[in-house]
Amino acid sequence: xxxxxALIFVSMLVVQFALWxxxxxxxxxxxxxxxRAARAAEFNSSGWQQTATQVAMNYYHxxxxxxxxxxxxxxVNFDATTNTVSVTVSxxxxxxxxxxxxxxxxxxxxxxxxxxxxxGELRMRSLLPGGRPPVPRAGETLYRGIxxxxxxxxxxxxxxxxxxxxPAFVLLLLLIGAGGQWVSASGEVGAAARDxxxxxxxxxxxxxxxxxAQAAAQGDLNNLCPGAAKTSVKLLAGGQQVGAGDWANGxxxxxxxxxxxxxxxxxSVIGIPASQTFTDVAAAPLDQFSERTG
Numbered sequence: 001x002x003x004x005x006a007l008i009f010v011s012m013l014v015v016q017f018a019l020w021x022x023x024x025x026x027x028x029x030x031x032x033x034x035x036r037a038a039r040a041a042e043f044n045s046s047g048w049q050q051t052a053t054q055v056a057m058n059y060y061h062x063x064x065x066x067x068x069x070x071x072x073x074x075x076v077n078f079d080a081t082t083n084t085v086s087v088t089v090s091x092x093x094x095x096x097x098x099x100x101x102x103x104x105x106x107x108x109x110x111x112x113x114x115x116x117x118x119x120g121e122l123r124m125r126s127l128l129p130g131g132r133p134p135v136p137r138a139g140e141t142l143y144r145g146i147x148x149x150x151x152x153x154x155x156x157x158x159x160x161x162x163x164x165x166x167p168a169f170v171l172l173l174l175l176i177g178a179g180g181q182w183v184s185a186s187g188e189v190g191a192a193a194r195d196x197x198x199x200x201x202x203x204x205x206x207x208x209x210x211x212x213a214q215a216a217a218q219g220d221l222n223n224l225c226p227g228a229a230k231t232s233v234k235l236l237a238g239g240q241q242v243g244a245g246d247w248a249n250g251x252x253x254x255x256x257x258x259x260x261x262x263x264x265x266x267x268s269v270i271g272i273p274a275s276q277t278f279t280d281v282a283a284a285p286l287d288q289f290s291e292r293t294g
Contacts (some may be wrong), residue, residue: 010228016167019095023067027089027103030060034073034087035105049076052087060089069094070102075104083109171270178267185224185262185278190221193282196231197256201284205293206247209254210234217258226259231285232257236283248292255283 004235034056041048058179060071068091075088086106196213203209213231221229230284235242235251242251265274286292 010172010179013172013175016096017165017172019067020093020101021165022065023091023093023095023101024103025261026060026065026067027061027071027091027101028105028183029063030056030071031073031087031089031103033059034076035085035107037086037256038076038087038264039107052076054162055073056087056089067094068092074102078109079106085109093251095234152174174270178270178272180263181262181267182276184281185260185276187258188221188224189258189278190262190282191259192217192229193280195220195237196258197254197282197284200233200256201256201286204291206244209247213256217256221258221260224262228261251286252288253283253285255281257281 034052037055038048038052041051051226053076057071060068062227071089071091073087074090075086077086078084079086084106086104088104089098089101090102093101095192196217199216200209200213203212208231210231213233214229217231218227218229234255234257235244236253236255237246238252259277260279261275261277263274264272264276268274
């Protein structure tokens, strides 16, 4: 009864993780496009922030996804100290659990500057006279007709995403593994109980019943709990428990309970007990026309 809801919850976590990953990538891509537009815009124009916002929003809508609701460009900032602009795209994840998604990208302003200015290592030159495009020099790269001595980089939040997502993914794998081990152990103990009660019902003398049930159960559970399977036998007549003396005459059903202590230490890191006892019960009718002795 507990395992089924747990497996459903794990499945929901898998779906939620996939939606969150898709949403963060969509927001990050939109923020990158908006930041590129902001860096290349004319800063003497009062509309550069609106331009960056419009480019980011158009790019997101062009992705044709609805994984983020209420998406907006929440911030477009210029830092005069470092001469960089940053664009933040935010929204609400339309997943199983509503979460806020926010991605920020920043980069240097693409403007003309001399080596003596702050950030002069990103030295830029305009087109050569006559409209001829510039030729990259040694150690320089060419971007949009401008010389750059250092490769342009977008400082997004992919590293932070990885730091958050990697442990969550490992936790998800452990939960799936623990759920699989739990289901497998329950099934094996149930099968052992059925085999044990069958062997018990075929015995002639009651003196051999407990040992026959124990041997059958242990044979099935040698890999799961080596040498640790436990069995108990009950006799029933009319739905009531009767004694061993009724085995030969009076007992109608034999019932065997099998218990197995399973090692789950590998999953203790996620809060699961290091060992768990699994128990199952099976019953079989006794043939009233077979000869049995007490």
